Amino acid sequence: MTAVQPRFDGVVHMPPRLQVCGLLAAVDDMDFALVRERVGVSDSVLSKHVKQLEEAGYVTVRKSTRASRVRTNLALTATGRKAFDAHVAELRRITGT
Amino acid sequence: MESDGGTMDATAAAAELAALDADRAALADRVVQPWWYDALLGLLVAGFVSSYSTRNVWVIAGALVLLLLGLRGLMAVYRRITGMWVNGLRPGPTYRAATVWFVVYAVVVAAAAAFEFLLDVRGAMVVGGVVLGVAIAVISQWWSRIYVAELRGEL
Numbered sequence: 001m002t003a004v005q006p007r008f009d010g011v012v013h014m015p016p017r018l019q020v021c022g023l024l025a026a027v028d029d030m031d032f033a034l035v036r037e038r039v040g041v042s043d044s045v046l047s048k049h050v051k052q053l054e055e056a057g058y059v060t061v062r063k064s065t066r067a068s069r070v071r072t073n074l075a076l077t078a079t080g081r082k083a084f085d086a087h088v089a090e091l092r093r094i095t096g097t
Numbered sequence: 098m099e100s101d102g103g104t105m106d107a108t109a110a111a112a113e114l115a116a117l118d119a120d121r122a123a124l125a126d127r128v129v130q131p132w133w134y135d136a137l138l139g140l141l142v143a144g145f146v147s148s149y150s151t152r153n154v155w156v157i158a159g160a161l162v163l164l165l166l167g168l169r170g171l172m173a174v175y176r177r178i179t180g181m182w183v184n185g186l187r188p189g190p191t192y193r194a195a196t197v198w199f200v201v202y203a204v205v206v207a208a209a210a211a212f213e214f215l216l217d218v219r220g221a222m223v224v225g226g227v228v229l230g231v232a233i234a235v236i237s238q239w240w241s242r243i244y245v246a247e248l249r250g251e252l
Contacts, residue, residue, distance in 0.1 A: 008105075022117040026124055026248060027181045034180035038120060066173070088117070094110035 006093040007086035011056045016041055017049050021084040024059065024076040032061075032072035050074060058083055118250055125248035127179055129241050134171060135234040141167040143230025146206065149222040150213060185240065190247050194240040201232050 012021050016039045023038055024030055036046045053059035058080030062073045076084065141164050148160035176182050186195050209225025212218040 018113060019116065019120060022120050023124065026121055026183075028184045028187070029182050031176070031180035038123065066177075088114070091110040091114050094105060095107050095114060097111075097114070 004085045004089040006090035007083075008090045009083045009087040011052065011058065012080075012083050012087045014049075016046075017053055018087070020046070020049060020053065020074070021058065021076060021080065021087075024074055025081060025084050029062070029073045029075035032074055035074055053080065056080075056083075121248045122250065125245045128181070128183065128244060128248065130175060130237070131178070134175065135237045137167070138171060138237055139230035139234035141171075142233045143226040146209070146226030146229050147223040148226075149210070150220055150226075183244065191240050191243045194236055194243055197239075198233065198236045201236070202229060205229050205232070 012018055019039050020035055023035055032046070032050075036043060039046060041049075050059060050061060054061055058077055060075050060077055062075070064071050064073065145160045145164040148157045151157070172182065186192070205225050205228050209221045209228075212221035213225075
């Protein structure tokens with residue numbers, strides 16, 4: 001297993017994007033509503049940050065209709081996962097843990 | 098709190114790491130599937146493997162379709178209950194549970210098929226199906242316990 005190279009990532013770092021990436025890194029995908037609940041921001045604020053993560057190629061957004069309700073699922077891309085892991089490694093380097 | 102890699106101090110970095118750990122630990126409280134999820138999973142697997150005892154290609158094909166539809170349904174139920182999906186074959190500590198499942202599946206199917214089709218013991222695949230149904234239910238629970246421990250940082 002290759003050790004993750006610590007690298008500060010400005011896109012991931014900005015709150016609440018770090019929290020969003022942290023949640024998505026633990027799963028394959030997560031409902032937008034659950035991410036919003038965990039992060040504790042409004043729909044519009046989360047949408048803005050998700051859009052920035054999406055533009056950076058870190059997150060994919062998938063919409064589906066279930067029981068006549070549109071559900072939005074968020075997932076970290078492979079690039080996003082690498083960026084998040086590298087950023088966490090950088091935080092650990094700074095703290096010396 | 099805006100800072101960059103050059104100016105970020107150890108206290109801020111430690112606070113961010115602690116927040117990430119807390120989020121993962123909170124997630125652990127809602128990822129565990131209900132008992133009946135594993136019971137249904139076991140029934141689907143048991144039904145599919147047992148169908149080989151009929152030696153009827155249409156019954157086996159029907160059982161396969163039922164298995165695939167059932168798995169899709171269970172996936173939808175899990176998403177609805179938890180709001181997320183986690184791949185059972187994800188890399189990490191949980192992979193050892195997946196590996197045990199594949200080994201158990203291969204050994205049990207090989208033994209049951211040998212009895213059923215080589216030694217002509219009718220019903221051997223049903224026994225194998227029941228064993229695998231119980232095994233997948235137990236291993237699925239084990240998988241979840243490993244995942245929860247991983248999220249809580251206990252591994």
